[in-house]
Amino acid sequence: MPQKPNRVLLEFEKPLLELYKKIDDLKMQDMDMSEEIKMLEKRIETLQRDIFSNLTPIQIVQVARHIKRPTTLDLINLIFNDFVEMRGDRNFSDDPAMVGGLAMLPGCKKSNPLGETIFDQPVVLIGQQKGSNTKENIKRNFGMAHPEGYRKALRLMHLAERFNAPIISFIDTPGAFCGIGAEERGQAEAIAKNLRSMAGLSVPFISIVIGEGGSGGALGIGMGNRVLMLEFSIYSVISPEGCASILFRDAKKAPHAAEVSKITAIDLLEMNVIDEIIKEPVGGAHNNYKETALNIGSAIKKHLSDLARLSSRELIADRYRKYRNMGYFTEE
């Protein structure tokens, strides 16, 4: 007997529940119901498309944090070949909340007089790593890195620079971890040093927010020449809950905080904080890992090919210009 799928539906996806149930029922029957099932699946897709094209900011927050949302390692394994994970900061420990290593990006294109060559591009990868269940999340500290995570990332960035490989960072964290050990070992120092170092990197650097872009913890690996965001991911200086409880003195006002703080991909594109939005499959990235990976892979290739035209000096200047221009003020 076929098992019922382990679906995690968000509050606003509840309208889908009935349709899913119908499909499940049809599948239990002895007769061939594949035609009916197909029709139902189409209706689900239409409904999903409908729902996901009208999400409120707080609903996007929920999608961005979805327990089944593809993680950094999920995407790495789908997008790249021959991933070699590298561990440790060479100082204190290996932080499971931050992963990274070497990999090959297949299918890159280079134009030359004779036409186009297709080749595998060596890249250095870094990213925060969440778990897909509670046990994994505990091991990964819910994607909240300690200073040693940021120092591991920095080690990998310097390695990339030495060997002239582009860097791709995957951002997915509620924030850098807050705790006694993190403060003792210099969480602020680690992030600050990463920011300064990223500014000076001589290789192409692309950062992609794939879920939660939580404040300094996200930015700590996020100063790419290009910053991309998955359609239903968020990027903010503070979580909507944190913002609500500090500024509105009421954690329940998180939906309002999400609204006014402008943390969705569309808002950030408008403010030029990010460069491109990467489309998600119908129903969100968790509904189709492969399609998500495909979309991200294409975006990486496009931007890498753009950045390949810049010299080291130009890459640094490009990055400086980008961040130099951030801010709104008047001068009179």
Place this chain on the structure above:
Amino acid sequence: MPQKPNRVLLEFEKPLLELYKKIDDLKMQDMDMSEEIKMLEKRIETLQRDIFSNLTPIQIVQVARHIKRPTTLDLINLIFNDFVEMRGDRNFSDDPAMVGGLAMLPGCKKSNPLGETIFDQPVVLIGQQKGSNTKENIKRNFGMAHPEGYRKALRLMHLAERFNAPIISFIDTPGAFCGIGAEERGQAEAIAKNLRSMAGLSVPFISIVIGEGGSGGALGIGMGNRVLMLEFSIYSVISPEGCASILFRDAKKAPHAAEVSKITAIDLLEMNVIDEIIKEPVGGAHNNYKETALNIGSAIKKHLSDLARLSSRELIADRYRKYRNMGYFTEE
């Protein structure tokens, strides 16, 4: 009533005891005995000169470890001006067994067409720090640094490089500390990284063994373009006691181990491991801090002025040549 001085005499200095006692007695008397005292002091000096010109290796070990021997900070304060101590490895902690900072070396000379200019040379200082009594020694961990000590030293070396200041290191350690924390935080990694980094330093670098040069812990800050040694200091791959108990299976054979391992300044000069021996005052460095500091200061100035003629590239090449040539082997 004048106090009796707090003298620490080594076993082989015992012949001096009687003379010291006589002086003390004379000082207690009501009459003016200064002439007699002067004579006795002369006899002491002669005897000291005699004793110290015939020290065995294990006796030199004792002088090198003398509790009253001037420490790194003692010497820094006597040789340099405006010392600014800098703390911390920006990673984990500040290691009191390793000190360092910025200072000015007064009285440096530069030749130019119009004659000689005298100027203050900015230098970056690093060194292991022992205590002058048990309490201080506990605070300083007897001059045995943890990985964070080596990482602090590395931070200072990189700072020196960035600002084009020569580096002077003072070596005085029984060795890098052996313990659980030291292993956990990568004692071997920290020392190894320092060795590689020192090899590539673009600024003049002088290392001076001022007391105990204990193995990798000493070398971890000791890869100068010039390596100097105070007359009664030692430099070895393992302590005589360690060598005796491992190779001769009897810790009491330390005097023999000291003998055969060739660990004194004269031995090391012969093997070209060091470049110069700095004379100590009569009776050893602990008998006259000022004279010791003066001698070290002169040596530093001489070698700095030599090294000032080399470009960054030449400094690195000079250092490479120096260490590249170390070793005895045959090839047939």
Place this chain on the structure above:
Amino acid sequence: MAKLALHQWFQKRKLEKEAGPASERLDIPGNLWIKCTKCQVAIFAKDLDANLKVCPKCGYHFKLSARERIEATIDPETFTEISPFLHSKDFLGFVDSAPYSQRILKSEEKTGLADAIVIGEGELHGIEVGIGVMDFSFMGGSMGSVVGEKVTRIAEICLDKKIPLIIFSSSGGARMQEGIMSLMQMAKTSAALSRLRSAAIPYLSIMTDPTTGGTTASFAMLGDLNIAEPGALIGFAGPRVIEQTIRQKLPPGFQRAEFLEKHGMVDIVSERGKMKEELKKVLHFFENAAKT
């Protein structure tokens, strides 16, 4: 008063001083006597000022305003303010208990500053420097677009003129009313410092009470020397946030300047009274290193 440049303010203050008691004194409760926050002793206001606002009894360091800090640090008559008329923009139309635009106006009135930092050029014991001084009384020293822009400008000026940069931090972190833009100021300021570093221009960071959040995790931690005032609270997360996260009390002294020194993040903890002398020694070193 909001649009008063600092040199004008000094001028005004001089006139006021000559005319009678400075009106700024009025915002200290009781005017003449001040109770020490730490040891509770009553201190005559004039004595406290004469002691650079350090309690003569217990050594507690009261907060200094940006102007007081500049007076205590830069040689008299040598300070020139830069970009005094940069103002925040309420580009999100952000309203919490009050609209952001009103908050800004209120802070301007209260402090006489245009935002939470003053930047300028001046001399310290005769050595030319670029300086930035944050002021906690302007919205808790929070970093928004103006703080980020001014830190970047003074860094660029130092790069251009090849003079050292000194920044005194005092900040509760990012200015949430500017959303993601406040976060991006961390990237912007760190990028500016990256250029200084590549050009071997010295940068001294002095952290005062309190320095937390995005300020600590960007320019405040990036000094060639990191210096702190005694007892200053310095951290990534604020202590309350950490207590909520780990659900336990924090040990005494946690996140204080001395704690950071012990943990390797700060080179020097220097009393306010000795700070200028300490800076002079360091600047003198760098000045001579650049010459040789």
Place this chain on the structure above:
Amino acid sequence: MAKLALHQWFQKRKLEKEAGPASERLDIPGNLWIKCTKCQVAIFAKDLDANLKVCPKCGYHFKLSARERIEATIDPETFTEISPFLHSKDFLGFVDSAPYSQRILKSEEKTGLADAIVIGEGELHGIEVGIGVMDFSFMGGSMGSVVGEKVTRIAEICLDKKIPLIIFSSSGGARMQEGIMSLMQMAKTSAALSRLRSAAIPYLSIMTDPTTGGTTASFAMLGDLNIAEPGALIGFAGPRVIEQTIRQKLPPGFQRAEFLEKHGMVDIVSERGKMKEELKKVLHFFENAAKT
């Protein structure tokens, strides 16, 4: 046999294999059956060899000789040994329970090696590499002048030919019979690696059981990737020295490869059977990075 270069040894071994059972087998007690050091299970010698000397039951990694390691790592018929005739010199005239010169001779006879490392060039999955392999059975893999010189030579060759360097370490540390000169090999080898690093030539360090002392505190820890075999003891000080210093028992797993991985010192802990594949992936990355 002491003066036999490795390619000659391979040749000899090939002949012996064709002629009958290899004489080297005789030094394994009982010849046919070997008891696992860890799980005590009896393993048929041929099976152990076929499994790269990893216990099929518990995964315990027996030590490999330099020659076995090269066979397991470098493509057949591609290895060329370099400097096979470098010999230690007893320049101190050092005598402990035996004169150093006699110890060397004995080790040469026992191992068929000239010192505790073999270096050479070869291919790994078709990628040209320089390789150094230490052999613990030669005076505990201790590093004296010859080890230092050979590590330096192979590094210089890799620099010259722009090919990656791979070193398998297995060492008790410095060779005390060479006094200070053994210490100086740490400086010498690290300086050679500094040149490789500046030239962006990849260096992979593989630490096998045991790697301690001066070897760990120099070239073994300096890989662009640090790799280790499971269960390998890796440390600065040996466990006995630490126990004597701190006067307490060490926790289980202390200083083992997995411990170092947890503490951030090792990138990859790789089983012997997967090592070559792992190295291939890494080398492939670097080869392509150098091209683009």
